[in-house]
Amino acid sequence: MKMTIALILLTAFQVAAWDGVAQNVTLQMKQAEISKVFRAIEKQSPYRFLYNYDLPAMQKKVDVDVKNTPVLTVLNDLLSGSGLGYRIMNNRLVVIMSANAENKADDRKITGTIVSEAGEALSGVSVRIKGTDFGTTTDAKGKFTIEVPENAVLIISYVGFESQELSVGAMETISVKLKPSDNQMEQVVVVGYGTQKKKDLTGSVSTLSSKDLENRPATQFGYAIEGKAAGVQVIRSSGQPQAGFSIRIRGTSSITAGSEPLYIVDGVITENIGEINPADIENISVLKDASSAAIYGTRGSNGVVIVTTKRGKAQKLKIGFNTSLTLSKAWKKMDVLNGSQFKDLATEMGETTDWNKYKANTDWQKEVFRNALTQNYQLSATGGTRNTSYYVSGSVLNQNGIVLNNNVKRATLKANVDQQVTKFLKVGASLNYSNWKDRDVPENYRNGVIARLFTTIPNIGIRSLDEPGMYARSPFINDLENPVSTVYQPDHLFVNNRFYGSVYAEAELLPGLKVKSLFGFEQSSGKFTSFQDTVQTRYGRTMHGLASENTYKPKRWISSNTINYKKQIKDHSIDVLVGFETERAKINNLYKSSVDFRDAKPGDNSVEGGSVKSRPIPELGTASKVSVLGRINYNYKDKYFLTTNFRQDGSGNFPTGHKWGSFPSFSAGWRISQEEFFGKSDVLSELKIRGGWGVVGNDNIPGTARYGLVDTLGPKYLVNGVVQTAYIPKSFENDDLTWEKTKQVDVGLDLGFFRNRILVTMDYYSKKTTNMLLAVPVPTSTGFSLAWDNAGSLENKGFEFTLSSRNIARPNFKWSTDFNISFNKNKVLDVVGQQLIVGAVNPAGSDYNTAIVKEGMPLGSFYGKISQRVDTATGDIVFMKKAGSTEDSVGIIGNANPKFTYGFSNSITYKNFSLDVFFQGVSGNDVMNATRILTESMALPMNQSASVLRRWKNPGDKTDMPRVSPELWDNSLPSTRYIEKGSYLRLKALTIGYKLPERIISKAKMSRCFVYLTAENLFTFTNYSGFDPELSAFSGKGNSKENQNAAPGVDWGTYPQSRDFVLGLNITF
């Protein structure tokens, strides 16, 4: 802690010292060229020299011997009679010129305008005199004024455009058109607490810009990343619009602690990333390796996703309006038995009923799936003056899922404002509000809507024929209503109001020295309610109605203070960052439930309406963090790069003495292409190697993990007829619990071809997580089954390849191609000699685990028996036996991890037309289609998949489908029978767009009008037999961490992805 203050003060004093003291210099030089003397003066004073070395007088050798003499005196002496003169500009820039020229060519003012190719004024463009730090920027109208010396060359640079050099000559006004940059190496990349040029990076960072997001109306930003960044796997656990996504960066690096990356939005950590409107996003950076993520030490081990939202620029008001209309539908239909086929099956199973009452032939998929419409609107306004800029937007999304009653409504409001208060002080705010409302439907379990689509018998209709008001049920399994009932009963509703944002002040105390203080906050109020009425379902009737209510009121604030100093001294460029951060997050949840609504007021569906109320269960918690961070970026001649990060984090999650963790990283880069020996090549225009090492941490465990908890609220005992409080110990305490650490090595190669029109990035990484925050199984003879411990380790190794090519870049015809592919191998090294068996599915009352965590094997190993064939004599499955035993062999039967994942996109613009084609795929992974345990078991009188038509019926039948086996699950335990290849290649998005010609839209005062038609998930190439290969029943946020991490790729009645057709319109005024 103390160190920070010292650093802060030291830096501050140094800064001040320049101005007060160093006007004088001491020099002692013999036979030195004048230019060398200038350099010596530069070292001792704030003066900078600008000169043309070709002037003959510059080569003159001189003797200097001065002590503590004012610079100007030295200069006058030095230059007198040399034929050279000087002039002092702003900013202590000394321009040396020929003495003859001095009279003729005074410094003169020139003015200019800078516009884009389309003629739009560009504001904020940097205009700099070559060889100096002296420069200015353009105003809102793209205009600038600058004083230049003779023969000055101006460097004009702007993010996203090619830099231009311009000899001023005798011109007084200049007009420059900037070309959009093809040189992707010049791209500015957002990194932790700052930005860097892509060419300067030494770590591994993937980026996406608003351009990548713009013409594809993703409703959640995660969908936009999917397949776009190597090493970043976006997992959609379900096709429900509210299911969101989870992201794994370079594999899963934890087992029982969290594995989601850290999300930072405008400098503020958030966990609720799903409610951000993607249209507000300016760019996304994914920090993948330890050297780039170590600056977020604490929670960097799963990678960091930095989202920067749009901000205003000094330009005239721009109004944008985006809208889209989406039609979603199921893209696949599963074959199940029809009414008469089911009757045959049921009869074969020995079931009887009065079939005359059950004559329907309902297609449940038809009844439950729908063509769902989604509407999305966004209105934004952005603009600004030189001092004030703003971006405000509002959006409304009304998204319907392809299952009845399933929808999301989201409204967002956003305002980003920046104000330059004085020359050195800038303040700003980012304020956001979102309102979220969704109705979800149950899935990923045996009585979820998707499972019931298959298992509900076709012979009943939606409503019961003889029980008024009730949904129809199977005559065989009494409490199982049909899937339409599942959709509506119980009714789930989640409403969330969220307010978040930040304010900051940034002072540029001296050129290159910036101090920034940011305060971020987040506050939500969410409520999830569930209600099942007294009428429509059997369970609702039994309980006389039931309701539950979860309220969530999380709060979070973060205070982040950084000092950043950038200095270019000749060929040395240095960028130092130090920072101090404090953060506190609070959770405040309350769960209530009640039953018996017989006396409730009609229409009262709230938990208060039930006459038998359970005890409310509160969940409270605080998580505090304190961090000190620092970074030094150094480069020499844009050739050699060094970066070191350091972060020390304190976490309130850990007990005293174990709170603090240190996370250092080092990385280096060498731009070989800048070396002289490399020469100038137009073919290989960029060659850079990078390497880094770092340690990052993870403390994402419940705040209660370290305590031996004693429940003092729930337990009661009845003594003397009085219900009395009882205490029960619930968990082990661990007084030594501390950080989980991941060490990562990354080696990368950046290649640019054809003046960087083609860019190739390759990375190899190896990361090892040790000291894992593991909920270790302990023998239950202790009274507990788990204990949190720092134990075990696992590793991820992988390779990533990204290619980005601007194939054609003519004004009227542009074609670019992007391709990325990633390989990752995960291996569990140590789980204290234990096996964790996870991913339980429960088809009929018993848990069957589908996945195992075992030393030497990857996370995501499927677990089960090995099914060999169907015995022709008995119709039962023959399972492989343990060697020399009659017992079935049980072990690892598949791997959910893809061998590789890839994305491939092409973007073509021809005149006003554009075409974007985006493929995404995974390959080499297995899927456990556990849904088939339900649909092919023939153990219960439920409807089954049409594949059971080929079931074994008589001795001698040769088939792969076993016999009917009422009440017996032996044939249906998790086994290789359900392991399928999960590889797929998907035409994720195909967009055809048309930009209306300017002459038409200018009449309507528009500057841009773009219409497009997108098809999402148009084709999927896969051998997977289930609904959709993009699945993971246990990856959703409601699942336990060990299931999320260790049991991916299980299909368990999982809601499929939809096929979407989107018609969209983007207008800018």
Next chain:
Amino acid sequence: MKKYSYQILTIALLGLLPLVSCKKFLDDKLEGALTTGTAYKTAYDIEAAIRGCYHVFYATDYYQWENVMLSDVRSDNAYPGGNNEETFYDYDRFILPASNTHSYAHWKALYNGIARCNILLKKINEVTDPALTTERRNQIIGEASFLRAFHYYHLVKLYGGVPLELESNSASPDKTRKPRSTEKEVYDQIVTDLETALANLPDNYNGPAGSSTANDPSVNKVRATKGSANAMLAKVWAQRSDRDYNKVLQYCNAVISSPAGYALLANYNDVFDGHHDFNSESILEIPYEEGNWDVSCWGVQLYLAPEDGWQKYCVPSKDLVAAYDAAGDAVRKNSNILFMTVDPNGDPISWADENWNPCQDPDVGTPFNNKQKNPAGWASGDNFYLLRLADIILLKAEAQNETGSPSAAATTLNLIRNRVGLPNVTGSTQAQMKTAILLERRLELAFEAQRWDDLVRAGVATTVMQALNENSYTCPGGVQSAPVHMDYSHCTQQRWIMPIPQVEMDANPNLVQNPGY
């Protein structure tokens, strides 16, 4: 220098502001809960903690209902029912795999009960609160010792010798991965604990009226007493392989002549009608309160046919019904078994019972375990007897018989028979008495989780089970099928105990599985 001084100040402030007591800032307090470090300080805490030890009787499937399933379903008293749910079916047929989830749940529940006692027994020594009197402190030590013995008794019967965990305060593998103790060692520990209990517990509590230690049946019957400790010692000395019937007799007599005044109720029905809580026949019972989810019994709903239409568990067997009929024991048959044709809503029972009524004939009744009679929508208030005088009287008869006094045993046995209007027992040899006592226990204690222990103790579990002639039926095309013989051939002596749960085997490499599994 001056020019920048205010800026320096700004920086310094920015840097300092969040520094304010960084140490305290990170000291996140646990909200809304106590920890093992903070929860055992005062007399109040300790009273709450001992109640927490009793709370196991509410919180676990085991004591809510499955102990009855384990005893009566495994024995000849009941079928598993519940649509032959695999996990219970496997109990019934002695083909239980080590992976059975219920078995693991029992193991876990019982050890969790033990851990509560272990922690309390350790923490109580650290309490200095003067409000905790020496008398009360000793009582609590007695109660916790009793409860620990009680749970170990259940464990050792289910699994044989089990690991003896007496600390429960370390997660370190070298302490937690305890090997199994022998059956004898476990019983010795149980006896030690029970003797501690006996020395510390009162016959009746004597706290101020209205308090939770008042001398009141609603206290004396829900807390361990000397009577409970004596009763348990009697049962333990009868059940262990190296049994000692002299001790059994001694402890049974101590119960029967206890100052607590245990006495049989005149009417058997009254004992189980749900309206005679804390009666004189009760030694220790689980107190339930109807409709209160914190302290009620949901297990009852799983036996009886209520309105929810689920096929019920623990269906009385034909063999048991026949035994009542053969004994002419209408009183206890009618009290313990309820035959129904329609559910309480008046609707026909909505499943086909594969043993009693496979074709859902509306005129054929389906029997239910009726020991606790009022399910009250998953929140029954019918208490469950953990220790009951009739059991101890029958055990005394058994001890008398085994120690060579069959005629004295007969006299004792007749106390139980006469209450339900049955004549005195006939036969007078030791062997005849042994059979008579075993049968009497079956009829008296059906669905009280005693039958399986009785069969094992008598050494006849295999012969009885393998001799059973029980059948199930299906109903293809509306016609009752030929009988399918229920196969009990797997009930060998090795399978009298259950396999150690596989999850526990995996978590503790020092465990050795029971032979035959």
